[in-house]
Amino acid sequence: MRLEEFKRTMEIPSGIPNDHPSSSEFTKYLKDNGWKCLSFGNYSTVYENPKYPYVMKVNRKYDRGFANFAILTHKFPNKHFPVIGNAKLINMDGLKYHIYLIERLEKLDYQYHDIIDLLAYSIDLFENSKDVIEYVDALIMSNLKYDKFPDLSDEQKKEDKAYRLEKWKRFLISNTGLIDSLLVVKDAKHGSLDIKPSNFMQRKDGTIVITDPVAG
Numbered sequence: 553m554r555l556e557e558f559k560r561t562m563e564i565p566s567g568i569p570n571d572h573p574s575s576s577e578f579t580k581y582l583k584d585n586g587w588k589c590l591s592f593g594n595y596s597t598v599y600e601n602p603k604y605p606y607v608m609k610v611n612r613k614y615d616r617g618f619a620n621f622a623i624l625t626h627k628f629p630n631k632h633f634p635v636i637g638n639a640k641l642i643n644m645d646g647l648k649y650h651i652y653l654i655e656r657l658e659k660l661d662y663q664y665h666d667i668i669d670l671l672a673y674s675i676d677l678f679e680n681s682k683d684v685i686e687y688v689d690a691l692i693m694s695n696l697k698y699d700k701f702p703d704l705s706d707e708q709k710k711e712d713k714a715y716r717l718e719k720w721k722r723f724l725i726s727n728t729g730l731i732d733s734l735l736v737v738k739d740a741k742h743g744s745l746d747i748k749p750s751n752f753m754q755r756k757d758g759t760i761v762i763t764d765p766v767a768g
């Protein structure tokens with residue numbers, strides 16, 4: 553679904569008491585309308601409702617990192633960025649909040665955690681996907697204990713670092729768009745990168761999606 557088509561289905565729910573609800577009024581509104589807390593962090597709380605294909609993120613306004621990332625996803629839409637609707641600003645208990653509606657995603661499969669950790673280090677060092685992949689290739693060679701890959705069992709391959717790196721190299725070669733998307737975030741210079749597995753999710757088709765890559 554294209555961004556504009558999706559955003560038309562992502563209207564901020566009507567019925568929020570007013571532009572200056574108390575937190576208790578807002579919580580009652582959410583509960584009465586079927587929204588339940590899905591997760592929460594230092595700056596935000598995410599709610600889900602089984603009626604909708606998106607979640608609601610209520611974010612403290614001074615979390616500029618996510619606000620700028622949301623704008624970036626509109627400027628450079630691609631499959632590794634989430635679809636995020638336009639923000640609504642409300643005042644609650646004397647504080648400003650942004651409400652975002654974001655496409656519903658799934659938890660990142662644990663098998664991808666290693667590659668995200670690898671990208672966290674290498675994205676800071678390089679300016680393009682080719683250099684990142686060459687860096688991984690150099691890591692493979694430095695961790696290869698033999699002149700060539702030996703004939704190991706599947707279980708042994710899981711424990712062999714060079715084999716794991718080779719697997720991730722193949723993954724990156726076929727998913728350079730993920731590296732390019734992270735470089736877009738890096739080049740925007742909206743804050744320090746916060747690349748870790750918990751800041752990535754995935755779609756049902758397995759596409760890895762960057763969800764919250766900028767710290768504060």
